Amino acid sequence: MTDWKAAFTTTFGAPASAVSARIWAEVYGDEYPAELDTYSFVTRTDLRRIAAEAHLEPGGRLADIGCGRGGPGLWVAARTYATLTGIDIAATALASARRRAEAMDVEATDFRIGDFQDTGLEDASFDAVMSVDALLFAPDKRCACEEFARILAPGGRLLVTTWDFDGQPVNRPPQVADHRPLLEAAGFDVLAYEETPDWRARQRRTMELSLERLEELAAESGDDPSRLRASLEQTLRNQDLMTRRVLMIASRRV
Ligand SMILES: C[S@@+](CC[C@H](N)C(=O)[O-])C[C@H]1O[C@@H](n2cnc3c(N)ncnc32)[C@H](O)[C@@H]1O
Helix, strand or coil, rough: CCHHHHHHHHHCCCCHHHHHHHHHHHHHHHHHHHHHCCCCCCHHHHHHHHHHHHCCCCCCEEEECCCCCCCHHHHHHHHHHEEEEECCCCHHHHHHHHHHHHHCCCEEEEECCCCCCCCCCCCEEEEEEEECCHHHHHHCCCHHHHHHHHHHHEEEEEEEEEEEEEECCCCCCCCCCCCHHHHHHHHHEEEEECCCHHHHHHHHHEEEEEEEECCHHHHHHHHCCHHHHHHHHHHHHHHHHHEEEEEEEEEEEE
């Protein structure tokens, strides 16, 4: 099994890929939030929906778990006037997120090392918790849902994009077929469990274009082209095991 902490620390230690950004812009068009340097399949529609459904008041407390370079959480915090705590396992991602917070002029932010299963955050200390395309890396989805519930105040909102699987992808932590039973058992009412528009065709196209531009990507990153090809082909096979990319919206039971 890959050491995800090491892998993401390396990924985020390098500048964001300009070749990938062009591919994502080609596939997602105006839906690609290019200015946020996302490392995910998040769209502007996802971000607007997360901001609206977070039900944050100005000064409300937002956490973004698996925040990466911070773009999605910072966008939602700027839009809702919330304070933001970003958690990630990769110190390089957090360094980049801090620079982005300054560049976006979002002041009340805190980016810290933590894990889905142990965020290091206090009980009931957030009004909303979000996570974009990161929960699939949590080694234990049940523990992660319990951690979301622990850090949310009663009535607080959970907003997560992730994938349901009907098989176990190679070299990935264990996946689940449906997150709703885990959320309900952890103390949430599931308010929405929506498949995000056109996700499968878009994801597949980004990987196909990445394979077509393999030499360009390898030259940019310094990766060995044959290793990169194997990794992209594995990602495509893993995508075939995904049954849906969901935006889940849940409320912490009072
Ligand atoms: C696909 S990236 C998404 C990043 C960001 N949310 C975005 O949309 O750009 C997945 C993120 O999850 C983080 N991650 C992986 N395993 C994690 C874990 N066990 N706990 C917390 N974060 C984790 C990675 O470091 C990475 O930043």
